[in-house]
Amino acid sequence: MSMPVWLDDVLWTYQTLIHDLGINGLLALSMYVVLAAGQLSLGQAAFMGLGAYSGALLTMKAGLPFWLVLPGSCVAPVVFALAIGVPTLRLSGVYLAIATIGLGEVLRSVYLNVDYVGGALGLNGIPERAETWMIFGLLGLATAGLFLVGRSRFGRAMEAMREDAMAASAMGINVARYHLMALVTSAVLAGLSGCLAAHESSFIGPNEYGFEPAVTILSFALLGGIGNPFAPVAGAWFLTLLPELMRDLPDIRLALNGVIIVLAVLFLPRGLLGWRMKRAAVGRGA
Amino acid sequence: MLAQQLVNGVLLGATYALFALGFTLMFGVLRVINLTYGFYFSAGAFIALALTTHVGLGVALALPMGAIGAGLIAVALDSLLLPRLRHRRSAELDSLMVTLGAVLALYAAMTAWLGPDIRRFPPGLIGAEAWEWLGVRVTQAQVLILVASFVLVSLLIALMSFTRLGLAIRAVAEKPDAAGLMGINVARTSRVVSFLSGALAGAGGVLIGLNFNAIQPYMGESMMLRGFVVIIVGGMGDSRGALIAGLMLGVIEVLTAGYVASGLKEAVAFAILVAVLWTRPQGLFGRAVGQRA
Amino acid sequence: MQRRSLGLLAAAFIAAPLLSATSAQAQPVPVGAIEILSGPAAAYGIAIKAGLELALDEINQKGVLGGRKIALTVEDSAGNKDQAINAARKLIGRDKVIAIIGPTLSNEMFAVGPVTNERRVPTLGTSTTASGITDIGQYIFRTSLPESDVIPVTLKTATARGVKTIALMYANDDAFSKSGFDVMKAAAEKAGLNIVTIESFGSKDADFSAQLTKIKSLKPDAVGISALVEPVSGVLLQARQLGFGKETLFIGGNGSNSPKLGAIAGAAADGLIVGSPWFIAKETDGNPAFVAAFRAKYSKDPDQFAAQAYDAMKIMAAAIDRAGAADSEKVTAALAKTDFKGVMGPFQFTDHRDPATAAGVVVLTMQDGKFGIAK
Numbered sequence: 001m002s003m004p005v006w007l008d009d010v011l012w013t014y015q016t017l018i019h020d021l022g023i024n025g026l027l028a029l030s031m032y033v034v035l036a037a038g039q040l041s042l043g044q045a046a047f048m049g050l051g052a053y054s055g056a057l058l059t060m061k062a063g064l065p066f067w068l069v070l071p072g073s074c075v076a077p078v079v080f081a082l083a084i085g086v087p088t089l090r091l092s093g094v095y096l097a098i099a100t101i102g103l104g105e106v107l108r109s110v111y112l113n114v115d116y117v118g119g120a121l122g123l124n125g126i127p128e129r130a131e132t133w134m135i136f137g138l139l140g141l142a143t144a145g146l147f148l149v150g151r152s153r154f155g156r157a158m159e160a161m162r163e164d165a166m167a168a169s170a171m172g173i174n175v176a177r178y179h180l181m182a183l184v185t186s187a188v189l190a191g192l193s194g195c196l197a198a199h200e201s202s203f204i205g206p207n208e209y210g211f212e213p214a215v216t217i218l219s220f221a222l223l224g225g226i227g228n229p230f231a232p233v234a235g236a237w238f239l240t241l242l243p244e245l246m247r248d249l250p251d252i253r254l255a256l257n258g259v260i261i262v263l264a265v266l267f268l269p270r271g272l273l274g275w276r277m278k279r280a281a282v283g284r285g286a
Numbered sequence: 287m288l289a290q291q292l293v294n295g296v297l298l299g300a301t302y303a304l305f306a307l308g309f310t311l312m313f314g315v316l317r318v319i320n321l322t323y324g325f326y327f328s329a330g331a332f333i334a335l336a337l338t339t340h341v342g343l344g345v346a347l348a349l350p351m352g353a354i355g356a357g358l359i360a361v362a363l364d365s366l367l368l369p370r371l372r373h374r375r376s377a378e379l380d381s382l383m384v385t386l387g388a389v390l391a392l393y394a395a396m397t398a399w400l401g402p403d404i405r406r407f408p409p410g411l412i413g414a415e416a417w418e419w420l421g422v423r424v425t426q427a428q429v430l431i432l433v434a435s436f437v438l439v440s441l442l443i444a445l446m447s448f449t450r451l452g453l454a455i456r457a458v459a460e461k462p463d464a465a466g467l468m469g470i471n472v473a474r475t476s477r478v479v480s481f482l483s484g485a486l487a488g489a490g491g492v493l494i495g496l497n498f499n500a501i502q503p504y505m506g507e508s509m510m511l512r513g514f515v516v517i518i519v520g521g522m523g524d525s526r527g528a529l530i531a532g533l534m535l536g537v538i539e540v541l542t543a544g545y546v547a548s549g550l551k552e553a554v555a556f557a558i559l560v561a562v563l564w565t566r567p568q569g570l571f572g573r574a575v576g577q578r579a
Numbered sequence: 580m581q582r583r584s585l586g587l588l589a590a591a592f593i594a595a596p597l598l599s600a601t602s603a604q605a606q607p608v609p610v611g612a613i614e615i616l617s618g619p620a621a622a623y624g625i626a627i628k629a630g631l632e633l634a635l636d637e638i639n640q641k642g643v644l645g646g647r648k649i650a651l652t653v654e655d656s657a658g659n660k661d662q663a664i665n666a667a668r669k670l671i672g673r674d675k676v677i678a679i680i681g682p683t684l685s686n687e688m689f690a691v692g693p694v695t696n697e698r699r700v701p702t703l704g705t706s707t708t709a710s711g712i713t714d715i716g717q718y719i720f721r722t723s724l725p726e727s728d729v730i731p732v733t734l735k736t737a738t739a740r741g742v743k744t745i746a747l748m749y750a751n752d753d754a755f756s757k758s759g760f761d762v763m764k765a766a767a768e769k770a771g772l773n774i775v776t777i778e779s780f781g782s783k784d785a786d787f788s789a790q791l792t793k794i795k796s797l798k799p800d801a802v803g804i805s806a807l808v809e810p811v812s813g814v815l816l817q818a819r820q821l822g823f824g825k826e827t828l829f830i831g832g833n834g835s836n837s838p839k840l841g842a843i844a845g846a847a848a849d850g851l852i853v854g855s856p857w858f859i860a861k862e863t864d865g866n867p868a869f870v871a872a873f874r875a876k877y878s879k880d881p882d883q884f885a886a887q888a889y890d891a892m893k894i895m896a897a898a899i900d901r902a903g904a905a906d907s908e909k910v911t912a913a914l915a916k917t918d919f920k921g922v923m924g925p926f927q928f929t930d931h932r933d934p935a936t937a938a939g940v941v942v943l944t945m946q947d948g949k950f951g952i953a954k
Contacts, residue, residue: 013671257387
């Protein structure tokens, strides 16, 4: 049974947009994980870049099949997440934020100066291996996974850390370990989305994973809220579709992201969809 | 060539130090990573540009007026954005995010209003003469920046150490609640600090705009990333640290570009940042940073 | 009553195909364009759009294919690769264009080209000068002269002036600048020049003192700069501050081909030479008329990008006419056979769909904020 022509056309016309919804959803989740643990990392774009470059290189230079490339592309992001995360663990959250911005810039310099990864010209001609079902399948898995974690005692611990880390620590929660786990998870999610994005648009460059995309990802999560994993994905979808609906206005995307972040932090600390997760009761009333 | 490169490095470093001064003040006193700082930098430059181009003022007047203008804008914006966050537990992070969002919107608005083009100060504003000694060449604008950086740092230190205002600021920096109890008007002191920080940013914008003779809305943003490095290496909140770290960074960047490879110039700053965060995160003069939530 | 309505119905049935035939004849030919209309590089895209629309006005006075107007839909890519791809898909899938002009930057073409090529829609770049553009596929054309055709001509002028040693500078974070540098280096070697040093910088850098001091200590006859106009201006301004005078010849790549060079760098840019396929006083047949019409419509002078776009639109219209139908395959075949005389001069495509001749390149020099022919 093949699709009617008009539907085929619509899907082709909007394919990039549809894929972006999935990829941005994954990125929003990667932001959610660290925010939910009470940290601010602006490294998602850098991890995404690592995933994109390593995925592209694995496909083009090592010729590996995609089902190996996807997990392979997560290795570099995880390594860097540990490298950044471990030393900043004992510092205040601001240091992590600044360190991740620094990481993004250092990586950009590397991409530019190393000819093997294409230098300023980037990598061209990446075969189109990412399918729609893969992107949304991973998104679904990640959302479901995070939902389940959120409902468990891990989720309760993270919420406690987010609200008041000192008190949480006093209650026996190993804040540092959770922070590191959150950072690594966020790196994996961002790395996967980078790999998928690279195999979807056939061309990646060193300037795509810097400060501005990191801020955009932050605005996804802040808009939607971080009470539960569905909210940031909704935020991502809203902000991805918005420029489509506002086509005639000049590119105020960045300004809009900025305003959203300001309003969200000042007035909507729980985001638009900020309901909390219900958890299985432990003993009497949780 | 080495002598000229060292001079280049010191001059570049002076621009970094100048930029970082107000930034580190904001953090040291109010515990705010104020990313809108970059915007005040650009605003100061544009105010001075408007004054010199349309009103025909000279640098001697345009510079302080640009600084004051930027300071006033800073007070207005900070009063809008920051008070609400002061008592939150995650004030540092929240202020980072709020000022991040605000500065993006502000840059976009400024670009929409003034256009993204690079502009120049009217020619002849600062004598284009340069002096040349022993093979080293320095222009008037560069000397002006060097002198201005030192003067401003000294003024700032003097203010903090020898005046009542300085005492109030240091008290608020130490413990805002106790300062309030001692009769210090914390809100007003915070506004003064915002003004000072904004004015320093604005002055920096004018001077640096003069030096490179390039003024555009996003000029603050490219300095911002270097600014992070300087305040962390120097120690957040310390003016001497900002000066020394700024000079060091400038010299290291220039020497790397001149003797190693110019492609690495940008990476050097961030490599230093990451290295410092790994080994001595409080920087040169900062307070030791313990476990914070 | 029934017979009358039956009669009306019959009349309608007979008239309808006739009506649709005539309206099909009057149906406009859809052509798409993807340009940067917002963001930092918007100056180029806006100039291109101006050139396209001026040409469109003139073309639509007669129309193509016997009176049909061309309907041009311009999408904004904002310099964003994903948005450019999105625009391409919308133009092809939703607006059903038969051909696309653009996108503005080589980077964008590398992303968009595979998409349009797969759908067999001829794509005509007017401002993309990096190497490898037409390798993307057989439906990708370009009228913009690659740097590899222009820079050797510029260097010939330099060597004619006695230049023997050269330092090269380039912006290392931008595909166009890096590609232009590769060409400069190869051309300099081929011309027998001695490259004393190679320095790089970031497009957004403000301080080039380290690199310039190093270059100055080596005393080359010339300095070649491959970058967009803003960093080039910054380099020139600082070079003068450091004491570079008339004895050093500055040579620019295509990025220097912008009136903004004079606006930003002012007197610091005096003496710079750059090769260009067009300049405002060029004496080809259509050029004075084009410049006059552009000034009349937009109240400002055209630049190279507008001129190239103007010619490209006319080349496309001519191809559609030659194809005899609003059909992508036929238009592609017709494009390949282009033989056109425009404001840039005579134009044909090579077999590989690049411009066939660099004969129209002139070497310009900047003086007092304006370009003139270099001697």
